Amino acid sequence: EAGVTQSPTHLIKTRGQQATLRCSPISGHTSVYWYQQALGLGLQFLLWYDEGEERNRGNFPPRFSGRQFPNYSSELNVNALELEDSALYLCASSLGTSLAKNIQYFGAGTRLSVL
Amino acid sequence: SQQGEEDPQALSIQEGENATMNCSYKTSINNLQWYRQNSGRGLVHLILIRSNEREKHSGRLRVTLDTSKKSSSLLITASRAADTASYFCATEYAGGTSYGKLTFGQGTILTVHP
Numbered sequence: 001e002a003g004v005t006q007s008p009t010h011l012i013k014t015r016g017q018q019a020t021l022r023c024s025p026i027s028g029h030t031s032v033y034w035y036q037q038a039l040g041l042g043l044q045f046l047l048w049y050d051e052g053e054e055r056n057r058g059n060f061p062p063r064f065s066g067r068q069f070p071n072y073s074s075e076l077n078v079n080a081l082e083l084e085d086s087a088l089y090l091c092a093s094s095l096g097t098s099l100a101k102n103i104q105y106f107g108a109g110t111r112l113s114v115l
Numbered sequence: 116s117q118q119g120e121e122d123p124q125a126l127s128i129q130e131g132e133n134a135t136m137n138c139s140y141k142t143s144i145n146n147l148q149w150y151r152q153n154s155g156r157g158l159v160h161l162i163l164i165r166s167n168e169r170e171k172h173s174g175r176l177r178v179t180l181d182t183s184k185k186s187s188s189l190l191i192t193a194s195r196a197a198d199t200a201s202y203f204c205a206t207e208y209a210g211g212t213s214y215g216k217l218t219f220g221q222g223t224i225l226t227v228h229p
Contacts, residue, residue, distance in 0.1 A: 033216070043203065043219035056215050088155060102207065103148070104217060108157040
């Protein structure tokens with residue numbers, strides 16, 4: 001069974017541009033989560049989507065947005081890129097949100113570099 | 116901001132020794148999970164312990180949870196060089212705006228020397 005897949009593996013952008021990161025969850029998982037791992041700041045929760053709806057959002061500006069498609073895959077969009085957006089972006093998926101199903105399985109991440 | 120504190124920040128041991136990492140958190144939780152990360156890549160889920168559990172085992176891993184002290188520990192027994200990685204605790208806080216999200220500690224970097 002395939003795990004969580006993320007693309008691209010690496011992404012290089014310049015300040016002010018937009019970045020789009022993609023994530024495919026494990027088959028059967030309906031929840032997708034996005035985290036940012038920046039140097040010195042650790043792993044920070046960004047967004048959670050379940051059944052196509054945004055369910056929760058971390059403390060990030062509105063230029064971080066995303067969506068979940070009917071097949072449960074997800075996109076993270078970062079507009080007006082800033083240098084401090086350089087980080088590893090991790091996507092995770094889970095079966096659901098009940099206590100019995102909320103183990104989050106992570107992809108290998110997309111490393112975004114903003115020059 | 117990080118809610119969890121982990122210690123030590125770095126741990127260096129010899130193969131065959133045991134490694135213990137600790138995690139503290141701040142408010143009531145639904146569960147606490149431990150993850151491993153190799154060289155800045157994706158996280159691998161190790162074990163989940165629920166707030167009503169006190170101890171859990173999985174292979175060479177033993178996790179304890181003390182909700183009165185708001186702390187957890189991860190013990191890796193008979194460590195191997197392949198255990199070299201960063202280890203993170205992650206908590207799912209109970210209720211409100213914390214629903215569904217994991218809050219990670221800063222992590223412990225474990226180095227196991229052959």
